[in-house]
Amino acid sequence: MDGRGKPDHDEVAVTVNLTTIGFDADDTLWQNEQFFRLTEDRFVALLGEHGEAAEISGKLLEAEKRNLAFYGFGIKGFTLSMIETALEITRGQVAPAVIGEILAAGREMLAHPVETLPHAQETLASLAGRYRLVLITKGDLFDQERKLAQSGLGDFFDAVEIVSDKSAATYEKLFARHGDGPVRSMMVGNSLKSDIVPALAAGAWAAHVPHELTWALEHAEEPAGEVRFRKLSDLGGLVDLVHEIG
Known part of the structure; x- marks a missing residue:
């Protein structure tokens, strides 16, 4: 697949009715x-x-x-x-x-002041109201709430979940709570280990947006060949990807 998330010619074409999109926070929406x-x-x-x-x-x-x-x-x-x-x-x-x-x-x-990443604001603005947007992030409760408030992105989200860890069970539960289950949901994030692999295991779609810096404990193998996996060069390609998937 190319850097904008379009499938290669040998990928299976799958159309679903996405209703819910989950977003990681640190190093996906803002610097961390x-x-x-x-x-x-x-x-x-x-x-x-x-x-x-x-x-x-x-x-x-x-x-x-x-x-x-x-x-x-x-x-x-x-x-x-x-x-x-x-x-x-x-x-x-x-x-x-x-x-x-x-x-x-x-x-x-x-x-430290919050520094949002390129395309975060406009991408969320384009998707808000058309999909249920859920912030799903790990970390300290007070600090994550502070960063979300300072980012100016909070109003785009229908729900915010600050969790102790991210597993397939986490995504199954949260996408059922805030949407129509994993099958009609997508997770967007920079960490293969926390955002991508467990979301795919739960049955959701997953869009990997790599960051130039990734903590050693967040490394994992890219799920090559997984039809519900996409890789984007930045958040600017997400709206087109969501429309493509359906």
Whole structure:
């Protein structure tokens, strides 16, 4: 398929009556991962005398993965994982000033202005009222609510769901609650692992809009050959894709 989401000649032509479209938020509608990368660089620099950059980043990723079950996704969990990593790398001897810097970095992330991604506003405006639009996002409740309010995109959505994780069961439940079930729904997002693969497993359509930065724990294999899968270069191609599918 090409970058605008049109099927290749050997794809099966399928027409459905889409009624509901789910949207991921972070790195689909607005920037997110770049702020985590910048903060990680700052964190690595703070601990530079205790190890190589790759080692420190690796330890941080291990802590994040280990702590997902306790803290969930988002900036607060990331900040706690940085503190834990600092304690581990320094064997408990991290300076109080460094802990203060880490906490300050986390607060700055939580207060950072929202930067919407290209075509987000006009795409939602074109689809709103013709389809049920549902924001389906992971992360901290307060932070995601803050970003949605500051983005100016909130009025386009018929419903907002902030979830602890995204699985096939999540999409089955939410598309039944807010629409006509997965078969007549589409999920749009940048993460193959969270937005695309589980939505397809639930029976929905899925439009992958890659972001230049993707967190290591969100990587997954592209579902090649799946007839309900499309890949777009940006959100600007979504309206035509939705019309094409029906």
